[in-house]
Amino acid sequence: MMASQDNPLALVCELTHRCPLHCVYCSNPHELTARASELSTETWSSVFKQAAELGVLQADLTGGEPLARTDIVELIRAARAAGLYVSLITSGLPLDEAKLDSLLAAGLDHFQLSFQGSTEPVAEEISGTKAHAQKLRVLEWLKSPRIAVTLNFVLHRHNLHQIGEMLAIAESSSATRIEFANVQYYGWGFANRELLLPTRAQLDQFLLDVKAAEEHLRGKIRVEYVVPDYYAKYPKPCMGGWGRKVMLISPSGEALPCHAAAVIPGLRFENVKEKSLREIWESSEAFDKFRGESWMQEPCKSCDRRTQDFGGCRCQALLIASDASATDPVCSLSPNRTKVDAVLAEVQNPQTAPNVEFLYRTNPS
């Protein structure tokens, strides 16, 4: 057991891997959980209670599409009854106004609606589904402010130029928060990386636009964004550090330190059907593996930034450097940074973009 381990603050609940969308950067693993293996309402309710007792404040109900669970209203009620702040992270499909009202009546605190672009054609190319018009309908239903609303725009080469229109959608809605989330390159996103990475010129323009928006919307809409890490000088503090703040529960009940952790070979994940959340958090192999600093290599080991970024992302280290204990290769101090630079060099000229097609996310059985 780690001495003086802090408690987790957020529980990311992947209620299902089923989803009406097929986004080419989905954060779900390639091997999706079948509906038959999903946790029951009762198990989730117990998980919410255990989480609150462990000190967790926030439950993020996500998926896949969490609305695909027929018991979503009961799950929201159970999470709220446990004392958690409940966020629904959704595509807005399948939803009608009556269902939305029942989610709110069950105690939902925060509705986070994902957007794949500011127009139907761009959004459809990315998600493989016609969903944009439905999202705009959902915003209409949310118009009288009853709940916190976040619009989450996932950004990449094909929609970065739409930021002005995205802001206009947010400003005409009741949203109090807008997230510009640059695609992260794991799983499906990694498979489509060369088609999704923005150019440096696009990114520079985005940064000017987003800073202006932040100023213009101050006090009205909170604007949040992160520079895509391939273009950053130092890595992101992934998940706020491995096993430090966040616990993720997969649809079948596996407890993971992050969305992508299953790609790391040799890690064994405990299941909430067999162990308590506290046991898993305090003394499981997977959560202990990259906690603290003892696993670090140089240049992280002696770097002053190791207490700020915790060595960056373990999954990215595995994907790019083939070593989950290596310094995150996006770090300018990493000996593997040249591999990231080589990928970036390839995508700078959109005219010479690789002639391949998107790999769309599939659906579980």
Added chain:
Amino acid sequence: MAIDPNSKPQLSPGVRLGESSNQRVLLMPERALRLLGPSLEIVQRCDGKHTVEQIVADLQKIYSKAEPHKVESDILGYLELLQNERALDFTA
């Protein structure tokens, strides 16, 4: 944005008080702020009924040993922080 002393701050939809390990926290999307002493006194008065001026007067009474101007500027600073977090709505 300057804060109008006659306006009445109120927690925005989806922002509420919670408790964890016997500590009061302000819960909002992706954030939780620990509320201790003065910050709790301020947030408890963000109910859409107290004006900013009244909140200042109340806290100047509670913290009567502190310099009144300092209390006022601390409160305005904290309300502005909450406003930037988009945790407050101000009504006339």
